[in-house]
Amino acid sequence: MPRSIQADDFYNITMVADPQLSPDGSQVLFVKRFIDRDKQKYRSQLWLKQLGAGPARQFTGAASSDGGARWSPDGTQVAFLSDRTKPESQIFVISAAGGEARPLTSNTTEGGFTALNWSPDGSKIAFLFRKTPEAYTKKASEERKAKELPAPVRVHKKMNYRGDGFGYYDGEFWQLGVANAATGEITILTSGDYDCGAPQWSPDGTTIAFISDRNEDSDLIPGRDFIYTISASGGELTELPTPIGYKGGLSWSPDGKWFAYLGNTDVGDPWGTRNTRVLLLPSVGGETAADLTGHSDISAGYLTLSDVHESGAGDSFQWSADCSTLYFVMSSFGDTYLCSVPITGGEVKSLSPELHELGGFSYSPVTGALVATLATPVKPQELYLLSADAPEPLTDFNASWLSEVSVLEPLPFSPDNGEGGTVPGWILKPQDASADKKCPLVLYIHGGPHAQYGNTLFHELQWLAAEGYVVLYTNPRGSKGYGEEHTRAIWGDWGGPDYRDLIAAVDQAEKLPYVDASKTAVMGGSYGGYMTALIVGRTGRFTCAIADRLVANRHSMSGTTDFAWRHDVYFKGNSWDNPGPLLDCSPLSLAGNVTTPLLLIHSDGDLRCPISQAEELFAALRLQRKAVEFVRYPAETSHGMSRNGPPTLRLDRLERNLEWLKRYLN
Numbered sequence: 001m002p003r004s005i006q007a008d009d010f011y012n013i014t015m016v017a018d019p020q021l022s023p024d025g026s027q028v029l030f031v032k033r034f035i036d037r038d039k040q041k042y043r044s045q046l047w048l049k050q051l052g053a054g055p056a057r058q059f060t061g062a063a064s065s066d067g068g069a070r071w072s073p074d075g076t077q078v079a080f081l082s083d084r085t086k087p088e089s090q091i092f093v094i095s096a097a098g099g100e101a102r103p104l105t106s107n108t109t110e111g112g113f114t115a116l117n118w119s120p121d122g123s124k125i126a127f128l129f130r131k132t133p134e135a136y137t138k139k140a141s142e143e144r145k146a147k148e149l150p151a152p153v154r155v156h157k158k159m160n161y162r163g164d165g166f167g168y169y170d171g172e173f174w175q176l177g178v179a180n181a182a183t184g185e186i187t188i189l190t191s192g193d194y195d196c197g198a199p200q201w202s203p204d205g206t207t208i209a210f211i212s213d214r215n216e217d218s219d220l221i222p223g224r225d226f227i228y229t230i231s232a233s234g235g236e237l238t239e240l241p242t243p244i245g246y247k248g249g250l251s252w253s254p255d256g257k258w259f260a261y262l263g264n265t266d267v268g269d270p271w272g273t274r275n276t277r278v279l280l281l282p283s284v285g286g287e288t289a290a291d292l293t294g295h296s297d298i299s300a301g302y303l304t305l306s307d308v309h310e311s312g313a314g315d316s317f318q319w320s321a322d323c324s325t326l327y328f329v330m331s332s333f334g335d336t337y338l339c340s341v342p343i344t345g346g347e348v349k350s351l352s353p354e355l356h357e358l359g360g361f362s363y364s365p366v367t368g369a370l371v372a373t374l375a376t377p378v379k380p381q382e383l384y385l386l387s388a389d390a391p392e393p394l395t396d397f398n399a400s401w402l403s404e405v406s407v408l409e410p411l412p413f414s415p416d417n418g419e420g421g422t423v424p425g426w427i428l429k430p431q432d433a434s435a436d437k438k439c440p441l442v443l444y445i446h447g448g449p450h451a452q453y454g455n456t457l458f459h460e461l462q463w464l465a466a467e468g469y470v471v472l473y474t475n476p477r478g479s480k481g482y483g484e485e486h487t488r489a490i491w492g493d494w495g496g497p498d499y500r501d502l503i504a505a506v507d508q509a510e511k512l513p514y515v516d517a518s519k520t521a522v523m524g525g526s527y528g529g530y531m532t533a534l535i536v537g538r539t540g541r542f543t544c545a546i547a548d549r550l551v552a553n554r555h556s557m558s559g560t561t562d563f564a565w566r567h568d569v570y571f572k573g574n575s576w577d578n579p580g581p582l583l584d585c586s587p588l589s590l591a592g593n594v595t596t597p598l599l600l601i602h603s604d605g606d607l608r609c610p611i612s613q614a615e616e617l618f619a620a621l622r623l624q625r626k627a628v629e630f631v632r633y634p635a636e637t638s639h640g641m642s643r644n645g646p647p648t649l650r651l652d653r654l655e656r657n658l659e660w661l662k663r664y665l666n
Contacts, residue, residue, distance in 0.1 A: 002406040004466035007654040009405065010308055010459045011035050011647065014397035016383050017310030018067065018360050019371045022096070023075040025364030026051060028371050029059065030383055031067050032397065033310060035647050041065075042644070046080060049394050051369065051385065056395050060094070060101065068114065068313075071096070072122045072181070079104070079116050079125050079181075088112045091127065091179060104184040110137050114174070115198035119205045122181060124232065126199035126208055129177045129188065133170035158193075158219040159564040164608040165638040176210055178232060189234050194218075197248065201232075202283075203256040208232055211247045211261070214239075219564045222246075223267030227259060227285065240285030246272075249316025252283065254365075255323045258343065259283055262300055262316055262328075271570045272450050273488040275299040278317075278328055280343055292326070292341045296348045297483040303331035304357045304454035305446050307643045309381050310373070311336070311359040321365035327351070329358060332481050333424070334454035338372055338386065352386055357456035375456040377426075378407040406431065407457070408465050413472065415508035419497075423505040424482065425453070425474030428465035429514060438516035440543075440665040442469045443506055445524030445531045449490065449498065452481040460642070460654065467658060469521075469665070472509045476501030492571050494527070495534045495585045502531065503539075518543075519665045523657070525549050525601075525642060526609060530587060533617060536598060537590025544664035546657055547587075548601040549609050549639055552617040555582040562607040591620035597627035599660045601653060603637035603645075631656055 015033040022028070028051065033044040044065045049056035060066045064084035071078055076096050081089040085103060091113055094101040104125070105113065110132035117126045134140060135152035144151075154161075154168060162168045174195045177188045189208070190196055197211035209229045218224065225247040227240045245265035252259060263279045264272065276299045279289040293300060302311040318327045323343070330339050330348070338352040338361050352358050352372055359381045361372040374391060375381040380398045384391035410426035417423050433439045442464055446453050453473050465471050475481060477497040478490035489497045510517035522542045524532045529550025536545045551557050558565040558575050567574035573581030583589050598621065602614035614630060621628040633653070637645045642653060 003404060005405050005407065005459070005462045006466070007463055007658070008651055009401070009463065010650065011037050012401045013308045013380050013457075013459065015308065015310045016359075016373050016381050016395055016397065018069070018313035019362045019373060019383055020069060020071060020314065021362040021364045021369060021371060022071050023073060023366070025367035025369045028362065028383070028394070029069050029071065029078065030056075030373075030395075031069070031310070031313070032058075037647070040647050042647075046078075047395075049383065051371075051394075056383075059098065065089075066092075068116055070116045070118060072118050073120055074122055077122075077181075079118065081113055081116065088132070091116065091125065091184075093181065104179055104181070105186060106184070111172075117199050117201060118181070119201050119232065120203060121205050124205075125179045125181050126201065126232075127177050127179065128174045128196060128198065129186075130174045131172045133172050136170065160219045160562075162562050162607050164562050164606065165640055167607075176208065176230070178208075187234060189230055189232075190237070197250060200250050200252040200259075202229075202252060203254055206232055209250060209252055209259070211250050220566075221267075222270060222564070222566070223264075227261075227281070241287055242281060242285055243279075243287060243289050247279075251315060251317035251319070253319055253323045254321075257283055257323070260317045260319075260326055260343075261289075263289070265289075268569060270566055273484070273491055275484055275487075276301050278326065278341060280326075290343075290345065292343070292345055293330070293348055296330075298330050298332045298348070299480050299487075300328055300330050302329055302336055302359070303451050303480045304334070304336045304456055305448075305451050306357070306375070306456045306458050308457055308459045309357065309359055309375060311357070314360045314362065318361075318363040319365065320363075327361070327363050327370070329361065331452060331454070334452060334475070334481065336454065336456075338370065353391060355455045357381070357454055377410045377455050377457060380457050406466070408462060413474075413505075413509070415505055417477075417501045417504040419500065421477075421501075423474050423476055423501045424479075425472065425505060427509065427512070428461055428471040428473075430465050430468050430470065432468075433470060433514035435513040438514055439468055439470045440519035440521065440661075441506070441509055441515050441517070442471050442661070443502065443509075443520070443522045443542075444471055444473045445502065445522070445528035446473070446475075446479070447524070447526030447528050448480070449478040449494065449527040450480050450487055452479050454481070463654065464658075464661075467661075469661065470509070470512070470515050472505060474502065474505050476505070493585075494530065495538075498531065499535065499538070502535070506541075521545060521661055521665060523548070526639065527551065529601075529609075533587030533598070534585070534590065536596040537587050537593050540595040542596050544597045544599075544660060546599045546601065546660060547614075547617075548642065548653075549603065549606055550587070550600070550613055550617070551609050552586065552613040553583070553588040554586045555579045556616065557609065557613060558582060560610045560612060588616055588620055591617060591626075592624065594621060594626055597660075597664055598629075599657070600628065600630045601633075601656070602630070603633040603635075603639070603641050605633075605635040605637045606639045606641075608639035629660075
């Protein structure tokens with residue numbers, strides 16, 4: 001008989017990501033990611049699968065972490081990134097037939113590489129490189145340690161000086177470079193205090209294009225990304241005329257006529273409440289771009305949340321052989337799926353099945369083959385060959401684990417919100433829950449807020465249900481995937497329509513015959529942590545609550561987060577002479593009303609929602625002798641600790657959450 005899912009089962013789940021079909025379409029390279037339990041490290045290997053012949057085989061070793069692999073145009077070589085030469089990853093090249101990988105770059109200059117892209121003739125590899133700031137090189141750090149000197153001084157000139165999960169820029173940014181594929185000789189083509197986007201080669205191999213915001217006040221007036229081109233041998237940048245707005249995922253058509261990119265032309269939308277569109281621009285630039293997906297009211301991109309998946313690696317677009325069609329990803333109604341659209345406009349067609357989350361894809365213009373990683377609510381992502389009939393599985397790494405455990409099928413649950421709409425969501429019902437054995441209810445609120453829960457496996461939610469809790473998780477107004485009106489309903493109004501949706505969902509869930517309405521909890525992370533703290537400041541109906549990496553004070557948050565808030569745009573008010581609107585809907589301002597025992601979870605290394613957010617609310621509650629505890633994780637963790645933090649600390653967090661729920665609900 002299968003056992004219940006346990007807290008440490010995330011160790012047993014294999015993640016499959018970044019599929020890359022060979023140029024002839026005969027085989028697919030992909031990443032297998034897992035946790036080395038003995039060494040408590042995440043590992044990633046390259047694996048290779050021949051289409052239509054035999055099982056997948058391991059392509060690179062297990063002693064290092066390898067990824068970002070890209071085929072050479074003739075299919076004879078593979079370039080990839082590996083950390084086998086510490087401290088940072090370097091570029092390696094290996095024969096497609098296997099053998100020993102050779103290092104293409106060296107550690108003579110410390111730094112990190114990403115976004116590999118072969119030139120059309122296979123003689124060069126474009127990449128992005130960020131040099132390690134001089135004061136933080138291995139040599140400088142060792143010299144300071146030997147002399148017992150303090151850490152170096154940091155100087156900031158713009159507000160966007162750090163990134164969660166990355167750290168501080170310290171004057172070094174992602175620059176565009178080119179490596180000779182035979183000798184490894186490197187040329188860095190760009191400079192300046194600006195990040196470059198992933199490089200795209202022109203079909204003739206003479207020019208490289210990329211997206212960048214190179215305005216001096218880019219931190220004050222965002223959304224002015226431009227497409228730049230530069231000769232592959234270096235020289236001056238050419239700024240192409242482009243429509244205003246946010247841009248990403250640039251792709252140059254094989255015939256050289258077009259740029260496709262993901263964008264949003266509303267520069268007054270810094271939080272992404274608009275749908276991300278597929279936009280098409282002539283390769284010479286222009287003042288307007290054709291919007292290929294706006295009529296669908298669906299947002300492009302990977303928007304589904306999970307704690308055991310890899311998504312978004314690889315190209316944002318792939319082109320058909322005749323350049324008439326674009327392949328890309330959209331997220332809607334809990335699904336993330338592969339789509340196609342003609343570049344002349346028209347119907348957006350779904351090419352992957354419903355009730356799935358797609359994590360990455362690859363298309364062969366030679367054979368027409370489409371491969372993708374797919375997950376369902378009861379199965380982690382595996383690699384599939386897509387067809388008109390049904391996806392053909394190409395890997396089954398998680399079969400052994402799935403045979404051991406009992407995974408619950410979520411029950412669709414979309415109650416009325418009392419305002420003419422519904423609250424789309426799901427219920428995870430414990431196996432033994434019944435009218436004779438009622439179970440406590442846990443409302444779990446997602447982060448973002450502009451993202452979605454969906455049709456993918458979520459280990460933590462499954463585990464809570466296995467521990468005997470009815471888990472309610474929803475996509476209230478503000479979530480993505482249900483059209484712009486649904487998303488923009490909470491524009492500057494966190495705690496308005498979203499709050500009413502969540503409470504309406506709980507009202508209905510408490511009426512289910514297997515729910516013990518006298519024992520309820522609310523919990524969530526990031527924006528979900530904000531909503532959790534706000535809810536217990538407004539109502540005492542919940543028995544206990546857990547707020548993870550929360551926003552407690554929008555006034556202080558606006559100047560301490562890792563991305564610059566534009567005042568009086570999304571949220572009204574500012575931090576210097578009109579703080580009222582920022583404070584009014586902050587959970588901190590409601591701390592005097594809280595009667596619900598609250599557990600605060602936060603990380604010292606969180607640069608998105610700084611640790612001070614939890615500190616402020618904890619102090620306010622403790623000063624009033626409220627029931628509150630504050631669990632503080634070390635600087636090695638970040639905002640994404642529950643998904644990709646140190647495995648031992650991920651497990652610790654789950655166990656502490658369970659102990660809190662048991663203390664009050666059991």
